[in-house]
Amino acid sequence: MIALVNPRSANWGFRVPNSILTLGAFLEERYEYEIIDENLGTNAGYKIAKLVQKGIKYIGITVMPALQLRRAYAISKEIKERFPTVTIIWGGYFPSLHPATVLNSGIVDYVLKGHAENSFIELIDLLESKPEAKKLNEIAGLSYIMEGKIFHNKKAEPIIPDIIPRLPYHKVDVEKYLSVANTYLGPRTIGYHSSVGCPFLCGFCAVAGIYKGKWIGRSAELTAGDIIFLKNKYNIGAVEFHDNNFFVAEKRVYDFAKAVNGLGLGWWGEARPDTVMKFSDDTWQMMADAGCKMIFYGAETSNDDLLKLMHKGGTQNAQTLIDLAEKSKQFGIVPELSFVLGNPTNNVTGDIAIDLKFIKQIKKINPASEIVLYTYSPVNFEDSEISIAAKMKGFDYPKTLEEWVSPKWQNFDLRKNPLTPWLKPHHFKMIRNFDKVLNAYYPSNSDLKIRGWKRSLLKLMGGWRYRAGFYNAPYEIMLTQRFLKYRQPEVEGFAFEN
Numbered sequence: 331m332i333a334l335v336n337p338r339s340a341n342w343g344f345r346v347p348n349s350i351l352t353l354g355a356f357l358e359e360r361y362e363y364e365i366i367d368e369n370l371g372t373n374a375g376y377k378i379a380k381l382v383q384k385g386i387k388y389i390g391i392t393v394m395p396a397l398q399l400r401r402a403y404a405i406s407k408e409i410k411e412r413f414p415t416v417t418i419i420w421g422g423y424f425p426s427l428h429p430a431t432v433l434n435s436g437i438v439d440y441v442l443k444g445h446a447e448n449s450f451i452e453l454i455d456l457l458e459s460k461p462e463a464k465k466l467n468e469i470a471g472l473s474y475i476m477e478g479k480i481f482h483n484k485k486a487e488p489i490i491p492d493i494i495p496r497l498p499y500h501k502v503d504v505e506k507y508l509s510v511a512n513t514y515l516g517p518r519t520i521g522y523h524s525s526v527g528c529p530f531l532c533g534f535c536a537v538a539g540i541y542k543g544k545w546i547g548r549s550a551e552l553t554a555g556d557i558i559f560l561k562n563k564y565n566i567g568a569v570e571f572h573d574n575n576f577f578v579a580e581k582r583v584y585d586f587a588k589a590v591n592g593l594g595l596g597w598w599g600e601a602r603p604d605t606v607m608k609f610s611d612d613t614w615q616m617m618a619d620a621g622c623k624m625i626f627y628g629a630e631t632s633n634d635d636l637l638k639l640m641h642k643g644g645t646q647n648a649q650t651l652i653d654l655a656e657k658s659k660q661f662g663i664v665p666e667l668s669f670v671l672g673n674p675t676n677n678v679t680g681d682i683a684i685d686l687k688f689i690k691q692i693k694k695i696n697p698a699s700e701i702v703l704y705t706y707s708p709v710n711f712e713d714s715e716i717s718i719a720a721k722m723k724g725f726d727y728p729k730t731l732e733e734w735v736s737p738k739w740q741n742f743d744l745r746k747n748p749l750t751p752w753l754k755p756h757h758f759k760m761i762r763n764f765d766k767v768l769n770a771y772y773p774s775n776s777d778l779k780i781r782g783w784k785r786s787l788l789k790l791m792g793g794w795r796y797r798a799g800f801y802n803a804p805y806e807i808m809l810t811q812r813f814l815k816y817r818q819p820e821v822e823g824f825a826f827e828n
């Protein structure tokens with residue numbers, strides 16, 4: 331009766347589709363549903379058409395920006411044209427931030443914003459004319475069009491993760507995901523989500539725009555229970571915690587690590603530098619013992635004034651990052667530091683140069699640090715200072731879905747080449763050239779394909795440039811990198827795939 335669709339989001343590095351599996355967990359025993367995951371090579375349009383002929387009436391599609399948005403658009407357009415009576419419902423990050431643009435396209439009937447598990451069931455109940463159903467304007471998180479006018483209902487409260495039932499893994503072929511997921515963390519890597527939202531309000535972040543500073547974690551006990559279940563049932567070897575901020579609560583992290591210690595699993599998650607710097611050495615040691623191999627951090631910038639503009643909050647500053655590099659080295663947990671360059675300031679070139687220099691300082695302290703460079707792509711978080719600065723400098727979003735799915739806006743979404751008016755081609759080149767030289771001199775340790783002579787060759791080529799600070803036109807490196815086909819921390823998949 332319902333199809334839940336994960337449009338293709340990655341060419342490699344994809345994982346079990348947790349977004350729609352979580353919706354499925356709430357549908358079990360109430361409505362029949364099917365899961366369609368295009369990451370496995372399925373053509374969703376074709377599969378849906380077959381299901382519609384069998385009586386499927388509702389299509390729930392999860393949508394994050396870029397490739398997935400493009401596919402979601404194509405699938406929805408095709409289904410609406412061929413089967414106008416089928417109801418199409420979008421949820422996930424993109425529609426949550428741009429509901430009106432999505433509804434105005436005419437190919438989507440409803441948008442459900444944020445964690446919408448309960449609202450999704452309420453909407454289906456209403457469309458199925460169940461006697462206990464709520465009215466349209468009572469369904470939290472719902473946006474819809476009525477008589478040509480768009481309505482946005484009150485926000486849905488974030489779900490309490492402890493009440494999420496175990497995900498219906500039997501609905502997907504887990505083996506298909508695990509058999510291609512050998513990563514730096516270990517073989518048979520699975521993705522798992524153990525919390526909702528984030529307690530911070532960083533002005534450049536989509537998570538803050540949706541959850542507005544709320545975070546709730548699944549208990550350490552239930553989280554560890556799920557991981558042990560996955561180990562016993564599917565023989566997983568490693569876990570990527572896809573939480574926006576896995577490490578918010580030290581005790582939860584410690585208890586989880588203690589519970590999985592000895593299972594031989596490798597694991598990874600995302601954190602804030604200032605949070606983990608407050609953890610005790612005991613907790614760090616427990617994390618390391620229990621298999622935490624790498625942590626992804628929002629380093630953002632070494633410029634403390636810029637951090638304020640970004641509304642990073644907390645106690646993070648440049649010194650925190652230096653301390654973090656040292657602490658991570660001490661405990662052997664690789665820090666993966668993500669920087670956001672090209673912000674809307676009055677000294678774009680100078681600000682970028684300061685951060686590039688700082689990155690070299692970090693690498694000197696802890697050469698194992700992985701560096702990920704993004705350029706600032708504003709997210710729809712109207713009340714944030716940095717979004718306001720972006721608007722003042724002439725930035726605006728596309729007004730239609732057609733524009734969003736055009737190649738130039740795809741690049742914006744990938745945070746690699748945004749269309750922000752203050753970022754000129756020479757800024758973009760400055761970042762890209764540095765990235766090339768850095769990745770040659772320090773090939774990613776997580777790239778298991780770059781070993782032995784390949785590694786030495788790259789180091790040799792990048793070495794003199796890196797030491798001399800001469801990054802311009804690194805064509806010889808680009809050519810060699812293409813030849814060796816080595817993977818840099820890039821888009822469309824997790825960076826440490828084998």
Ligand code: B12
Nearest residue numbers: 340344345349352390391392396397398421422423536574
């Ligand atoms: C895993 C992941 C990926 C994987 C996808 C893996 C897979 N399944 O195969 C990969 C690596 C491919 C990926 C890529 C990208 N990602 Co991504 N990704 C994530 C991540 C870490 C987890 C998603 C997830 O599974 N969440 C778990 C589920 C349970 O939560 P959820 O998705 O929010 O779903 C709930 C609700 O949103 C809602 N919901 C979701 N869908 C639907 C659908 C319906 C019908 C309904 C009713 C409700 C609903 O209910 C769900 C259940 O509670 C999120 C961050 C996060 N923590 O969510 C980023 C995130 C979604 N990604 C993001 C981005 C930007 C990207 C990229 C575009 C760029 C990049 N450089 O990372 C790329 C490109 C994608 C592409 N090629 O199109 C951003 C989106 C930000 C934004 N501006 O909107 C996020 C939020 C990360 C971030 N903090 O910036 N990603």
Ligand code: SF4
Nearest residue numbers: 528530532535538574
């Ligand atoms: S701490 Fe990270 S996830 Fe949380 S709002 Fe800031 S950037 Fe987003």
